[in-house]
Amino acid sequence: MARITFIGFDADDTLWQNETFFRLTQERFESLLADHADPAHLHDRLLAAERRNVGHYGFGVKGFVLSMIETAIEVTEGRVQASVVAELMAAGREMLAHPIELLPHARDAVVAAADHGARVVLITKGDLLDQERKLAQSGLGDLFHGVEIVSNKTADVYARLFMRHGVAAEGAMMLGNSLKSDVLPVLETGGWGVHVPHHLTWALEHAEPPHGHERFCELSDLGGLLPLLNRVDP
Known part of the structure; x- marks a missing residue:
């Protein structure tokens, strides 16, 4: 050889x-939308959005945040509060600033x-x-x-x-x-x-x-x- x-x-x-921080943020996402869908449903909807979007946004935090926002809009039928979107964006910024382990x-x-x-x-x-x-x-x-x-x-x-x-x-x-x-x-x-x-x-x-x-x-x-x-x- x-x-x-x-x-x-x-x-x-x-x-x-890396993935640990995505999972923690996803739990935060599921908590924010707990009044609209159960965690398993939100997990499946978010994964479907990521699958659709990866070809457009690529891999990484930014695409993940956009997919969370898209899913939040879908499951609330467009009624998601601006404060929820702002918190999801803040979660993404925290991920981008997280210390390396x-x-x-x-x-x-x-x-x-x-x-x-x-x-x-x-x-x-x-x-x-x-x-x-x-x-x-x-x-x-x-x-x-x-x-x-x-x-x-x-x-x-x-x-x-x-x-x-x-x-x-x-x-x-x-x-x-x-x-x-x-x-x-x-x-x-x-x-x-x-x-x-x-x-x-x-x-x-x-x-x-x-x-x-x-x-x-x-x-x-x-x-x-x-x-x-x-x-x-x-």
Whole structure:
């Protein structure tokens, strides 16, 4: 097999917490609209709005807030109070300003990847300004050889990214919490896909694990990266 010369890291819920804050804000949303619908109904309506809107607004807090507002308008049949809309907007601003909480072994894993001799790149999708803010606050920025903030993660996007960095897909490895975005499309290019599960996963990122694929690996946390590299690329 080709030596691993490129290691990509997802950001949200791989290196630092993210989905936790979305869930807390969604609970706030459900509380604000409790007089109009039960939590399960609001959850389903909000998810449907996110599914409709992700192609227009992209991934991240801003699209989430717009989807909450749209859902609030729908379930109240246009009678949602301005104070509720204002509180949802305030919740979004709080999310955009929330301090970064690194996940276990995040820094050590990035350092281990670089020490292995690979080009180490952060590959994340979402709002440009928010992702740049989180990276700056994480204290990890100087550890990466490059940063790629993309609108979506598909096999074509990864293939172009690998080409731009001068690496063959067979020598690339990607680590992330999303099977749909971080693992399956990289396997499709011929690279290594390493799943690092987070206890919370957005429903739109759900996919089934490709058990049996020779380039698929799963780690309980980022602390397992160095042993994995020593095993598959000694």
